[in-house]
Amino acid sequence: MSFDQDEEDQYGPTYNVGSFSKDFGYFDNDEVGTARPEQKPRILLMGLRRSGKSSILKVVFQKMSPNETLFLESTNKIVKEDISNSSFVQFQIWDFPGQINFFDPSLDLDNMFGGCGVLVFVIDAQDDLTEALNKLHITVTKAHKINPNIKCEVFIHKVDGLTEDNKMDVQRDINQRSNDDLQDAGIDSIHLSFYLTSIYDHSIFEAFSKVVQKLIPQLPALENLLNILISNSAIEKAFLFDVVSKIYIATDSSPVDMQSYQLCCDMIDVVIDVSGIYGVQDDCDSTAFDSQSFSLIKLNNSTVLYLREVSTCLALVCILREDNFEKQGVIDYNFLCFRKAIQQVFELRNKSLASGSPTDDAPPVTNSDSQLN
Numbered sequence: 021m022s023f024d025q026d027e028e029d030q031y032g033p034t035y036n037v038g039s040f041s042k043d044f045g046y047f048d049n050d051e052v053g054t055a056r057p058e059q060k061p062r063i064l065l066m067g068l069r070r071s072g073k074s075s076i077l078k079v080v081f082q083k084m085s086p087n088e089t090l091f092l093e094s095t096n097k098i099v100k101e102d103i104s105n106s107s108f109v110q111f112q113i114w115d116f117p118g119q120i121n122f123f124d125p126s127l128d129l130d131n132m133f134g135g136c137g138v139l140v141f142v143i144d145a146q147d148d149l150t151e152a153l154n155k156l157h158i159t160v161t162k163a164h165k166i167n168p169n170i171k172c173e174v175f176i177h178k179v180d181g182l183t184e185d186n187k188m189d190v191q192r193d194i195n196q197r198s199n200d201d202l203q204d205a206g207i208d209s210i211h212l213s214f215y216l217t218s219i220y221d222h223s224i225f226e227a228f229s230k231v232v233q234k235l236i237p238q239l240p241a242l243e244n245l246l247n248i249l250i251s252n253s254a255i256e257k258a259f260l261f262d263v264v265s266k267i268y269i270a271t272d273s274s275p276v277d278m279q280s281y282q283l284c285c286d287m288i289d290v291v292i293d294v295s296g297i298y299g300v301q302d303d304c305d306s307t308a309f310d311s312q313s314f315s316l317i318k319l320n321n322s323t324v325l326y327l328r329e330v331s332t333c334l335a336l337v338c339i340l341r342e343d344n345f346e347k348q349g350v351i352d353y354n355f356l357c358f359r360k361a362i363q364q365v366f367e368l369r370n371k372s373l374a375s376g377s378p379t380d381d382a383p384p385v386t387n388s389d390s391q392l393n
């Protein structure tokens with residue numbers, strides 16, 4: 021695998037996001053049911069100028085380091101980014117220029133908002149909020165009028181510059197004012213979700229994980245499978261990761277704490293880096309990983325991090341107590357059942373993509389396959 025791609029290669033439209041390129045050979049691509057661009061769900065990134073939209077896109081999906089975003093130029097036209105990392109992670113992101121004017125007659129709002137899955141509105145928490153809140157109100161009301169199914173997510177961004185108390189105050193303020201504006205306008209059918217984000221920590225990855233999950237109709241089936249896996253394997257927490265972007269597409273239903281998520285992200289970094297250096301031999305067709313690949317890290321607090329490859333660019337990362345890992349055979353057997361079930365969900369999704377009809381169907385999930393502990 022080569023890390024020395026030139027700039028153009030790195031950020032051009034054909035760039036395969038992340039240090040984890042497909043030619044790495046981690047996975048075989050047979051399972052990727054690639055959707056046509058027009059079939060892909062769409063995420064719109066909107067907000068005032070300099071609020072941080074392009075930085076978010078570059079940091080999460082193009083592995084730009086946060087410091088490099090200081091040199092980003094203003095976006096002056098809509099930038100469309102195709103994300104096709106795995107069967108579940110397929111969507112388009114449209115990055116809008118901050119100065120977009122919804123009253124400009126040349127703008128095709130129907131095309132912009134119609135058929136769009138999620139609208140992410142970015143607010144710079146370190147800037148004056150009034151203008152941002154006005155723009156948020158105009159944007160969500162227009163979007164909702166055209167597409168009542170659109171999900172509206174608000175990133176309260178650049179919170180790295182705020183103290184913990186300040187963060188809470190700003191979130192409460194934005195939540196209150198934006199909902200008051202909607203109520204004053206007599207609109208109560210728009211639900212806004214709020215996230216505190218920064219590109220300088222994992223918060224932006226966590227927030228984007230939740231946004232992407234809203235585009236995955238099979239999410240309840242994935243969560244159910246993870247619940248069954250952890251309860252039968254004495255696992256504390258399990259994430260299903262898209263290893264390219266490090267967003268998690270599903271987790272079990274126990275609450276996510278930031279520290280566990282960061283630990284799992286760091287583990288993926290370690291695995292990718294070590295594999296990138298030692299995994300692939302030059303001029304050789306052999307791949308760094310195959311379906312038997314796994315990684316195990318023991319921490320000095322009697323906790324184990326366990327990573328197993330699931331399918332194309334998807335990995336299961338679990339956190340469990342060292343004592344419980346003594347029954348690794350049971351965990352591995354349960355994992356194989358889990359992977360088989362995930363593949364069935366994949367197949368169903370691919371079938372629905374091929375027929376062009378989106379479906380919420382997922383195979384019935386039972387825990388009869390999993391071996392009880």
Ligand SMILES: Nc1nc2c(ncn2[C@@H]2O[C@H](COP(=O)(O)OP(=O)(O)OP(=O)(O)O)[C@@H](O)[C@H]2O)c(=O)[nH]1
Binds near residue numbers: 072217
């Ligand atoms: N402190 C801090 N700065 C950030 C963060 N995200 C982005 N920035 C900075 O904000 C500035 C503007 O970022 P851009 O990504 O260009 O903003 P934009 O919303 O795309 O701007 P337009 O293209 O003009 O609409 C850059 O200098 C970034 O480094 C963050 O989480 N924290």
